[in-house]
Amino acid sequence: MNESERLFEISRRIFPGGVNSPVRYYQPFPIFIRSGSGPIIRDEDGGEYIDYCLGFGPHILGHSFQPIVDAISSQAREIISPGTVNRAEQELGVMILDAVNEEQIRFASSGTEATMHAVRLARGVTGRKLIVKMEGGYHGAHDYSLIKSGSGNLTFGVPSSEGIPPEVSSTVIPVNFNDAASLEAVFRTKGNEIAGVITEPVMGNTGVIPPESGFLERIRELCDSHGSLLIFDEVITGFRFHYGSFQQIAGVRADLTTYGKIIGGGLPVGAIAGPQNLMRNLSPAGRVYQAGTFSGNPLTMRAGTVALEALRKESYEKIDLLADYLLSSMVDVIRQAGFTVTGNRVGSMFQLFFNASIVKNYTDAMKSDPGTYMKIFRSMLKEGVYLAPGQFETNFVSFSHSRNDADKTIEGLVNAVGKIGEDRGKRK
Ligand SMILES: Cc1ncc(COP(=O)(O)O)c(C=O)c1O
Structure with a gap:
């Protein structure tokens, strides 16, 4: 028995399935x-x-990456997570807003939080209930994402999770990525009840699937003609293909965009960005609640800033x-x-x-x-x-x-x- 196998025997006793996130498990032992x-x-x-x-x-x-290690070490000596406003969050906030050409940003501690709050914001702003998502699209592990979801939801053969009440799942309508007709059919019947469409602009949780020419544009048009918001989940794609968002390359602008992963330089992070007229609806400026103990913590913010500084030169x-x-x-x-x-x-x-x-x-x-x-x-x-x-x-x-x-x-x-x-x- 090697050390990994021995350790996994211990993990099995401590953690459900031996892991702290399902996709980390594979047979015979990770x-x-x-x-x-x-x-x-x-x-x-x-x-x-x-x-x-x-x-x-x-x-x-x-x-x-050495500059990130150095930034984390020096920031940790100053303070880790004061739960207050701080300069480090301003610095990363401005860098991201400049790069992606947005007006405001709200940091969270995971992509899951970012998309969950973006969905709430879309509902709060439009006063509508329905959210359209792509089959196999994954936006984290919250109730509005786990409907015909991707990633571990597919690997483990659970089309959507137990524990999500039908009252919740009935507010999320899955459609087929790269299939404008399936989206048009939903908008034809439910258009004026749709708060927003959320999609990864490049699918990354059903393997990798690029958008076909015209598909993202068609989502944009349908949202515009029905007063629905378009949310691009750029948790994977943000800063992945150039120093900015995928939507800048595609030439299709979302109303709200979620970020994560790269922007935290390897520490836990999420973010929602958008124009002020939408973002100002978030608490305490507005009446859509969003919060987090670790949001904008200087450790993550410094790691993210140093990562983006390096990426800007690549x-x-x-x-x-x-x-x-x-x-x-x-x-x-x-x-x-x-x-x-x-x-x-x-x-x-x-x-x-x-x-x-x-x-x-x-x-x-x-x-x-x-x-x-x-x-x-x-x-x-x-x-x-x-x-x-x-x-x-x-x-x-x-x-x-x-x-x-x-x-x-x-x-x-x-x-x-x-x-x-x-x-x-x-x-x-
Ligand atoms: C596109 C997308 N959105 C959201 C998430 C959730 O992010 P997190 O795992 O940081 O909660 C993921 C995670 O893989 C993702 O790929």
């Missing part, structure tokens, strides 16, 4: 990570892995090209080994779908074979590569990954698929 630097994470047994999960997205600069083309090279090589290796696979990529986000067809929405993604993905995931662990631990998660390339890391990953994949092929041969 490896315990002890340290990391740049693209590398190290486990409790001395194993090293090139990491493409990157903490599910925040570490776009790599693990324990050329994102570098990670896009590396992800392109990596994914196309991985797809070639897997196909040559006789598997059917489709690769989806947007910038530095990518995923492999064990699926014959093009994946443009949840229905297509569900045709994939998560079993084969997990076989590859586990074999890659033995090769020293940590992929996202689920077919419906996203792999990320960070600025710390090099061409050499990509080449080692591809070499590892050749061995991994070879071994899976041998096993298949033996079983026949």
Whole structure:
């Protein structure tokens, strides 16, 4: 029994399912990570892995990026979380607002909080009840997100969670991503009751799915013509493809936008941004309540500021090209080994779908074979590569990954698929 296995026996007794967030679990037991630097994470047994999960997205600069470590250490010596207004929150707030061209921002401590409060704000402002979301879209683990949700909700085969009363779930209408007709049908019948549409502009919790040309524009038009608000959940996509939001690239502006992950430099964070006429409805300026003990804490704010300062100087083309090279090589290796696979990529986000067809929405993604993905995931662990631990998660390339890391990953994949092929041969 190795150290991870031994530790997981202990975790099983302490935590439900042995984990503190479901997607961290995989069979037979998850490896315990002890340290990391740049693209590398190290486990409790001395194993090293090139990491493409990157903490599910925040570490776009790599693990324990030195300027962030320094900023956290020096801020911790000053104060950690006074629960008061502070300069550090102003600094990060202004940086984000300038970059994404918004008027106001409210910080929270997770993406879940940000989207939950954005939904409340949309309802409060419009005085309407219904929220439209995408099938397979994930906006955190609150009641209004867990309706036909993505991420662990798909991996663990729970279409939506128990414990959500029908009075709540009946206020959320799922539609198909990249399917304007399904959205138009909902607006035709319920248009004047819809408070808002919430969507990830690039789906990142059903694997990676790019928006088709015209789809985001169509959501915008339908919201405009029915007085509904458009909420883009940019918790994954914010500062991922350039120094700003995805909507700036797409040319479609949301009314409210949620952020998280990257903007906290690796510490817990969330945020809602938008124009003053909407944002001023948040308490204490307005009558929509939103709060958090740790919101805007200087530790996170400093980490986020330093991360954004570094990102402002980076050329994102570098990670896009590396992800392109990596994914196309991985797809070639897997196909040559006789598997059917489709690769989806947007910038530095990518995923492999064990699926014959093009994946443009949840229905297509569900045709994939998560079993084969997990076989590859586990074999890659033995090769020293940590992929996202689920077919419906996203792999990320960070600025710390090099061409050499990509080449080692591809070499590892050749061995991994070879071994899976041998096993298949033996079983026949
Ligand atoms: C698009 C999106 N929104 C919201 C969330 C929730 O963020 P958090 O896990 O910080 O609560 C996630 C988490 O993965 C996400 O991917």
